[in-house]
Every structure is written in C-alpha cells, then in structure tokens.
Amino acid sequence: MPEGVNAPSLPATILDALADAVVEVDARWRIRYVNPGAAAVFKRDELVGRDLWDVLPQLDTTPFAALCRKAMTGRSSERIEMQYASLGSSFEARIFPDSEDGLVIIFHDITDRVAAERAHAETRALLDAVMYFSTSLIYAKDPEGRFTLVNPMLEELLGFPPGSLVGKSDHDIFPPEIADPFRENDRLVLRERRPLTIEEQILVDGQLRTNLSVKFPLQHADGSVFGTAGVSTDITERVRHQQETTLLAEVGLKLSETLDWDASLSAIVNVVAERFADYCLLDILADGGMRRQAVAARDASRLPTLRETMDFTPDLSVDTPFTRALKSGKTERVVDPDEAWRDSIARSPEHRAIIGALSPRSVLMVPLVARGRALGLLEIISSTRRFDARDQETAEELGRICALALDNRRATELLRHEGSLRELFMAVLAHDLRNPLNAIQLGASALAGRQDQADAVSRVAQRIVSSAERMGKLIEQVLDLTRARAMGGIPVERRPMQLAPLVEAVVDEVRAAHPTRAIDVVVRGDCSGTWDPDRLAQAVSNLVGNAVTHGTAGTPVRVELVGGTDVELSVHNESAPIAPETLATLFDPFRRGERSSQAAPRGLGLGLYITDQIVQAHGGSIVAESDAAGTRFRVTLPR
DSSP: OOTTOOGGGSOHHHHHHOSSEEEEEOTTOBEEEEOHHHHHHHTOSOOTTSBHHHHSGGGTTSHHHHHHHHHHHHOOOEEEEEEEGGGTEEEEEEEEEOSSSSEEEEEEEOHHHHHHHHHHHHHHHHHHHHHHHOSSEEEEEOTTSBEEEEOHHHHHHHTOOTTSSTTOBHHHHSOHHHHHHHHHHHHHHHHHTSOEEEEEEEEETTEEEEEEEEEEEEEOTTSOEEEEEEEEEEOHHHHHHHHHHHHHHHHHHHHHHOSOHHHHHHHHHHHHHHHTOSEEEEEEEETTEEEEEEEEESSGGGHHHHHGGGGOOOOTTSOOHHHHHHHHOSOEEEESOOHHHHHHHOSSHHHHHHHHHHOOSEEEEEEEEETTEEEEEEEEEESSSOOOHHHHHHHHHHHHHHHHHHHHHHHHHHHHHHTOHHHHHHHHHHHHHHHHHHHHHHHHHHHHHOSSSOHHHHHHHHHHHHHHHHHHHHHHHHHHHHHHHHHTSOOOOOEEEEHHHHHHHHHHHHHHHOTTSOEEEEEESOOEEEEOHHHHHHHHHHHHHHHHHHSOTTOOEEEEEEESSSEEEEEEEOOSOOOHHHHTTTTSTTOOOSOOSSOOOOOOSOHHHHHHHHHHHTTOEEEEEEETTEEEEEEEEOO
C-alpha cells in the first residue's frame, strides 16, 4: 500500500476481498480500522478502538513491535517475517505510514511457505548428510558425461582432492575398458529416460571391484533431461562369495559325477582356470620327480602355449618356490613376480620365453597333501589380477579336493596291483568319503536354503545336494557289497511286519522322483511275515527304480504283491527283451544295463546284486524274465 493512503479510503470491496489481515492504527496505537481478514486471523469481532498491543500482547516486545515504532516515528515503510505462537502461524508484516499520523499494517499468512521452506531445508540437510557420510558413491553428470556433483567417498576412493572431480569425465579418470561401459550406461539412461540397475567394474588401486549401480535421469519440471545421477554400492565381497561358492560347488559336482579320477582332475583344473584364474596346472609326484597331469586356460587361444610347459615341470633338486611349497606343505603366493623370479623358475630359455608369454601377475603354488603325504602341486596363475589372502584360502580348499582325488587315484593303482580293485577300493573309498561327503551335503543344503543368495547360486547348491545324495547311495551299495563278501551275505534284523504298506511307501517315493511315470500297485492276499523292513525297502526300491530307469518312456510300471504259502513280489516294465547272455549275469556285481529310457546318471551296477543278496538273506529267491512284452523280476519270500 503506498505511503500516505488511509486503509478506509480504499474501496471497501478491495479490502473485504483481501485474504490478508489489514489493520490501521492511530498515533496512540488505537485500532481505527480492520478488514474482515483481520477479524478472521485474530479471531475477534470487536477490534476497532482497542490498543494494538492489548490485542497482540505477545508481539509487544518483539522485533515486529520495534519496527512498528520505528515506522511510526520515522514515517518509514518496513517489512518483517515473524511467527505468532498463540495462533500457530507465521506472517509477513508490511508496515506503512498512513496519510495522517498512524500506520497501516498488512499481515500476510506465510505459514505454508515457511513450512515448505523448513521441509526443503531439512531435506537438503538430509541429502547433504547422505552425500557426506554415505559409504556408497553418489554422483551426477551432465549430458556429456562430465561430473557435476560427487560425494567425498568417491573423491577419497579415487584419491582426488575435494572438488577436483567436477568437470572431469570417466575417460579422464579410468582406462577405456572401464570408462567405455560407464559412458554407455549413462547414454542408455539419457536415451530411454528410465532408471537402470546394473553391476559395473571400477578400478581402484589397480584392483577391479564390483559396484551395484542405480542410475537415473535428471529432469526439469517440463520433463526435459539435463543429466544423469547415480548411486553405486560396493558389492565386491558379496560377488566374490557367490563366485567362491559357485566354484566349490562346481568342483564338488565334477568330483561326484565320475569315479574316473583322471577325468575328475582334468575337469577340476578346467573349472579353476575358467572361474578363478587365467591358467591352472596340476603336477603330481611320480617316479621320484614331477609329472604334469593336466593344464587349462580360460582363453582357449592360450592353451597351445600352456601345453608347451608339459615338459617343463619343477625340478625337485633345485630350490624354487615350487619345491619350497612341496617341502613345507604351505602355499606359496607371489604377486607381481619380477624378472629375477621368472628366471629362477625357468628350466630353459624356451621355458623362460613361455613364462614371459603367459605374463603372470600373480601365482599360487598349492601343495597337495593327503594323510600327511605330499602328492603334487596345484599351480594357479592370473595375468590380470593380484591374488590376496582370501584367494589363497579358496585355492587351498581346491587343493584339498584335488589331494583327495589324487589320494583315491593312488589307492586305486595300489589295489589294482593287488588284484581286488573293485571290492576293496570301493570299500576304502566309501569309508574315506562318507564324512567329507556328509559335510558337503550339509553345507550345500544350508546354502540352498538361504534366502539372501542369488538364484543361480541356489540352483548350483541344489544340484550338488542331489549329486551328494546319489554318491551317498553309491557308498552304501559299496558297503553292502563289502559286507556280503566279508560276512558271507548281508545281515538282516527280522521282525513281524506287513509288506503291503512298505511297498506302497517305497513306490510313493519313486513316484515323487519320477512324477511323469505311472507306477501301478496291486495287492492280493495276506502279505504279513517276519522280515527286515529296512532291507526289503531297499530291495523294493532297487527293483522299482530299475524298472522306471530301463522301461520304455511313457509306459507304466506294474508292481504286484500276492500272499499265499509264501509272499511273492513281482515288478514289470515294458521294454525290448534283454539278451539271454545278459539276463544270465544280471545279478552279478558291477553289471549295468545297456539301455535306459532316462537321462539318469549311471550307477555302479550293484543294485540288482545287493537285491539278490537281501532276498537270499531272507531265505528267498529272485528270478528275472524278459520277452517282447517286457521284463519282470519275481521275488519269493518265505514268511
């Protein structure tokens, strides 16, 4: 309101329409005019004629009152923002001298604006705190990829002084192999105008680390994009844990898939090179020296060069890191090997040239020790990264697995010379593997049940659980074979029982494992007797599982149980007839069918042999019949 204008002189319609409170006072601070807005704000109908400071006692000693008195005395215009506690509101007060000797005061309610400003300030303070104290990397870039904002953590991580990253691009900081993916991800966010969550590699102190980055576009109110922002969290340890778990699970699978130890060792070396390093070599002690058993390279194009080392195994008569690892039984870890180190392990100029071509940046030499005896050396080489103490722990776990395989291979060779390879070796193997296999199975089961793992890790863990269960069954079969050979038959513990419920229960288990196969059960007559329920369950499971495995896909398996003088169990599957010469040896140990409708893993060929031994232990008999209609196994059990 201009100076020298009385509020009442303005058109009443204007004053009445104002939401602001308008108050005019005379030189003695008596109110001589209020508009409806003032009555509403101060919640009083009778204001005219009253002293302003009686109406607003809480403001009498405030800066507002001081400015009013200044305006009254100096005939000046003043402005102030204040809070009126009794009303719970904030106001902007504009004070004008009127045309007489008083003042006109306009109170404009700014409560909402003050609240918004306070909320904005609090939000800004929160964002500043997050930026300053967050352990994540927070940053913003313009459309050209130059940093416009970075938090202290990013500056500290990369070793830049405060503020010096602003204006730089990723290509000013990182090598192209790191910067190019960063820039491409930023372009994708700008192009598609949507957030992007992605794992990115960042180079810190010469080491690659993995960040989980969330990048999103920065947009003006009109929707136009003026840059990108991102938050990157270091997940290196989580990724590393997943990789280690996957590696050990994969190695466990390779070990459990076959009893061919040479094949297992080669498979393990390949997995190590592919998932853990760039190169892997396995040397074993043989005939007083070292023999290179297997080599593998992550990059297949490097494999011919690596194979040239087959004739350059470590010389045990020379003091080298390899021989020191073997003698001490402790892993040797070398990071950034210098020329002198490379010269010290070279067997010849040709070998030195091969070492140079492989460009080792770090090397782990892991002694393979079992039962206190050195068996060989696992050499793990990376040409791209530096192995640390945690890598060494993982490598030593791999070494223990390889040592186990080597030890069992050595046992195999010894037993072959003694002429009782299958029975005795498998018994030793079962005894030696039962505890570590249980540990693998328990650990993998716990891992598969965890909720914070990636889906890929859980699937691998479940696969090793299944493989361990299968290997456990093989071990039990071997122990049964040993008992049958050593004790003249499998021991049984008889007690009165009903056979029909046991057969139904076993069939249900097989159905659960093979949900697409129909298995029909027919029971007639009294099927009670005195038998060993656990052993009969084992026999029934072997027969029904064998029928499912070797029967024609999509055809039913029929199980019949008939009670008479004795109890007869028959299991029938549809399939091509078994050759007579094969039929005659079905119950011999280590016999395996030549056909299978399933892609199931091959067993040891002990199932039917053990079934026959269980039946004989009960005084019964088992016969196999096969023709064009299929194959039937018929078991007779005296009560």
